[in-house]
Amino acid sequence: MEPTASDLACFVGIDVSKDRLDVHVRPSGEAFWVNRDAGGLDDLIARLKPLLPTTIAVEATGGFESVVVASLSAAGLPMVIVNPAQVRSFAKALGRHSKTDAIDAAVIAHFVEATRPPLRTRSDEQTQHLADLVMRRRQIIAMIVAERQREKRCTNKGMKRSIARLVTALEKELSLLDKEIDTNVRGRPDWVEKEGLLRSVPGIGKVIARSLVAELPELGTLDRRQIAALVGVAPFTRRSGKWQGKSFIGGGRTAVRAVLFMGAMTACSRNPVMRSFYQRLLARGKSKVCAIIAVARRLLVIMNAMLREKLAWTEERAHAEASI
Numbered sequence: 433m434e435p436t437a438s439d440l441a442c443f444v445g446i447d448v449s450k451d452r453l454d455v456h457v458r459p460s461g462e463a464f465w466v467n468r469d470a471g472g473l474d475d476l477i478a479r480l481k482p483l484l485p486t487t488i489a490v491e492a493t494g495g496f497e498s499v500v501v502a503s504l505s506a507a508g509l510p511m512v513i514v515n516p517a518q519v520r521s522f523a524k525a526l527g528r529h530s531k532t533d534a535i536d537a538a539v540i541a542h543f544v545e546a547t548r549p550p551l552r553t554r555s556d557e558q559t560q561h562l563a564d565l566v567m568r569r570r571q572i573i574a575m576i577v578a579e580r581q582r583e584k585r586c587t588n589k590g591m592k593r594s595i596a597r598l599v600t601a602l603e604k605e606l607s608l609l610d611k612e613i614d615t616n617v618r619g620r621p622d623w624v625e626k627e628g629l630l631r632s633v634p635g636i637g638k639v640i641a642r643s644l645v646a647e648l649p650e651l652g653t654l655d656r657r658q659i660a661a662l663v664g665v666a667p668f669t670r671r672s673g674k675w676q677g678k679s680f681i682g683g684g685r686t687a688v689r690a691v692l693f694m695g696a697m698t699a700c701s702r703n704p705v706m707r708s709f710y711q712r713l714l715a716r717g718k719s720k721v722c723a724i725i726a727v728a729r730r731l732l733v734i735m736n737a738m739l740r741e742k743l744a745w746t747e748e749r750a751h752a753e754a755s756i
Contacts, residue, residue: 444480444488445540447533448497456537457483458545463534473500477507485509487551489544491516491536492664492685502560510551512544513685515661519543550654562616562623563646569609569639570687576602613642625742626652630735632744635699635706643691644735652739659736663688665729689728696728705750706731 447454453476454465464479466472480488488504489512490497497513505511523529523539576599583595617623623645630641644651650662660666663685699706706727713723734750743749 441486441545442483443541443545444483444485445537445542445544446488446490446500447537447540448490448500449533452533453500454533454537455480456534456541457485458538458541463537465534468500473503477504477509480504480509481507487512487544487548489514489540489549491519491540498563512549512551513662514540514543514549515664515666517664518661522546550658558616558620559646559649562613562642565609565613565616566643566646567687569606569613570643572602572606572609576606617642617645626739629738629742629744633695633699633731633735633738634703634745635701635731636695636735637698640691640695644688647685648688651736654736656733656736659732660729663692663732665689665692665725665732692728692732693724696724696731699731700724700727705747 442460443458445456445458448468451468452465453468453472454463455476456463466476487510490500492513492515501511501513519536519540522543526539526542528535528539579595579599579602583592583599586592586595617627626645627638627641630636630644631638648663651659654662657666696706700710701707709730710723710727713726714720718726734745738745738749
């Protein structure tokens with residue numbers, strides 16, 4: 433009997449930690465680990481390519497996975513980033529309560545074999561460079577905020593002058609990064625188009641739009657549930673019998689979620705559609721935090737539809753998409 437496509441399917445789970453990558457292959461059960469460095473990634477690519485994997489999955493870990501995903505995607509391997517909360521729930525359903533890096537890799541592989549999530553849009557070299565610039569910009573801002581907080585607590589005049597010099601240098605670096613980001617965006621007509629569509633949304637400015645273009649290339653290519661799960665704003669509820677638990681969000685791309693929340697907070701004051709939605713939630717007794725999360729999720733869904741259809745924001749379209 434000839435083997436079927438299902439028989440030939442191969443799924444790889446990779447657990448990413450600071451110093452190493454634990455790998456599990458299904459259905460063969462092969463397991464190994466490599467160092468999380470250039471040599472280890474080269475070795476990993478060499479071992480995975482002959483397997484012709486259907487899907488290779490890593491969890492969104494807040495940054496450690498970025499180099500892994502970029503390297504394997506550049507080698508032409510099929511990558512997907514999965515939501516850690518969904519993987520943990522899957523592990524519990526399987527009765528896998530033990531937790532080691534090797535076990536986590538096996539669970540990730542089993543999860544993608546069972547769920548077959550859509551593959552990640554491959555990030556080309558320019559897109560990766562833009563994502564790196566956006567990440568660096570965020571780091572510089574964090575340093576500026578930290579130094580200004582130190583300045584408020586500092587009483588020594590000499591230390592205050594030192595902090596002021598450093599803040600000036602960081603602000604100069606921030607300005608240079610903004611110019612480089614602008615140059616990169618203007619060099620790609622498709623990015624300019626995406627940025628323009630996103631900035632048509634009241635509450636979404638240049639920084640947020642460019643962060644979404646750089647760090648969420650899947651925006652406009654997935655359905656509403658998939659994009660919400662990818663970012664980590666899809667709610668999951670804990671309940672049993674008559675006990676009604678609370679809904680939570682988790683996993684996904686932390687950096688994208690952070691800028692999305694910034695946009696949601698701005699939209700609550702500047703966007704009539706989102707402001708009305710936010711106020712209705714508060715009137716129903718929702719907390720401000722829950723209401724902002726709901727606004728962020730709705731904004732994401734609407735922007736996803738806008739990029740998919742290549743249509744700018746209108747209040748009518750936003751109401752129509754939100755009612756689906």
